[in-house]
Amino acid sequence: MGHDIQAVSGHNLNTSSMESLAKDLSDRLDATIVYGYSDDTFIEGISKGDHEFIVLGKVEKGTKDIWTLRDWDYLDRIVEPTKYEGSVSYDLTIEYGRHNQYLNIYKYVFEASARYDSRWWCFCRHFTGELDHWPGLDFFRRCVYTESHKLGGKAAIYFDDQGPSAFIFEMEDFGTPTFEDIVDKVKEKFGEDFLNISEFVTKYDDTTIPHKPDKYPLAFYDDFKVFRTKWDEE
Numbered sequence: 001m002g003h004d005i006q007a008v009s010g011h012n013l014n015t016s017s018m019e020s021l022a023k024d025l026s027d028r029l030d031a032t033i034v035y036g037y038s039d040d041t042f043i044e045g046i047s048k049g050d051h052e053f054i055v056l057g058k059v060e061k062g063t064k065d066i067w068t069l070r071d072w073d074y075l076d077r078i079v080e081p082t083k084y085e086g087s088v089s090y091d092l093t094i095e096y097g098r099h100n101q102y103l104n105i106y107k108y109v110f111e112a113s114a115r116y117d118s119r120w121w122c123f124c125r126h127f128t129g130e131l132d133h134w135p136g137l138d139f140f141r142r143c144v145y146t147e148s149h150k151l152g153g154k155a156a157i158y159f160d161d162q163g164p165s166a167f168i169f170e171m172e173d174f175g176t177p178t179f180e181d182i183v184d185k186v187k188e189k190f191g192e193d194f195l196n197i198s199e200f201v202t203k204y205d206d207t208t209i210p211h212k213p214d215k216y217p218l219a220f221y222d223d224f225k226v227f228r229t230k231w232d233e234e
Contacts, residue, residue, distance in 0.1 A: 003120035006161045007112040007144045008168060010179030012152030015088045015107055018071050022059045025092065028150050031065035033092075034058045037074035067094045103147065108178040110151060114143035120160045121216070127195060129211035134228040141197070145224040153179065157186060158220040165190070165219040186219050193218040198226040 014024040022033040036055040053070065070091050077084040088107040093100055103113040116123055117136060125131035144156050157179075159165035171177045171185065186194050195217040204210075206228075 003160050003162045005116040005120055005123050005140075005158050006168075007114060007156045007158050008109050008179070008182065009112060009144065009148040009151070009153035009156040010108060011105070011110050011148075013105065013110075015105070018069065018074075018090075019057060019059075021090065021105070022057065022069050025067065025069065026059040026061050029065065029067065030061055031063055031067050031094075032058065032060045033067050033069050035069040035071070037071045040075065065094060067092055107176060109182065110147075110153075112144045112147045112156065114140060114147060116140045120163065123158070123220075124216040125213075127200060127209070127217055128213050128215060129209040130213050132206055134206075138227045138229045141222060141224065141227065144222070148224075155179070155183075155221065155223040157182065158222065159186075160218075163218065168219075183221065186221075190218045195220050197222045198224070201226045201228050 013028075014020045018035050022035040025031075026033045034055055035057055036053055039052045039054050053068070070093070072089040072091065073084050073087045077087070086107075088105070090105040091102055092105060092113075093102040095101075101113045104111040117140070122131065123137065126134065126137055144158075148154070148156055157168065159168050161169075165186065167189075168182060168186070171182055177185075197220055
């Protein structure tokens with residue numbers, strides 16, 4: 001199975017309740033939000049465990065976009081209220097024909113829905129002098145920037161979903177680390193192998209990138225300050 005690029009960013013969404021989050025997302029995305037939970041656990045008198053999506057409410061906007069907000073911890077809070085008190089674990093999805101767009105939302109961070117059109121190693125080769133297709137890479141970065149900007153983030157981390165940096169998934173699942181906490185941990189673990197994209201693009205042009213095919217970054221930091229290409233070149 002191929003290694004894919006995952007993007008994680010901070011947010012300032014109102015996650016105090018599912019309804020509050022739905023209202024906040026509706027305002028920011030200018031879209032209708034249907035919210036609820038998956039009936040994945042049998043609880044006598046409460047849930048059937050038939051895996052149906054149970055709608056708890058809807059925040060309507062006068063646009064054609066309809067997103068579905070799913071609370072993955074809803075039933076767990078009923079079964080183990082102390083353990084799951086204050087937990088935040090949602091996914092937000094929308095269907096465009098046969099294509100689904102989705103992102104995962106935690107207490108302080110979210111995983112972007114933007115997807116790079118190739119695998120992790122292809123992404124890395126832009127920074128080792130082996131590949132030069134910056135329009136595609138910058139298009140992906142701008143998609144992540146758009147989502148991050150709408151949800152209140154200022155930067156993103158790109159990581160290999162099956163590589164050494166996959167520990168980030170575990171940090172998100174605990175729900176308490178902020179984006180800055182994750183950045184600090186990645187810096188601590190990877191040092192100079194945690195590459196700042198804006199600094200790299202500022203330092204090197206296409207002809208001066210050091211050729212290091214055996215030295216791939218382990219994760220990337222993107223503050224969206226510098227792009228190699230302009231919007232109309234993508």
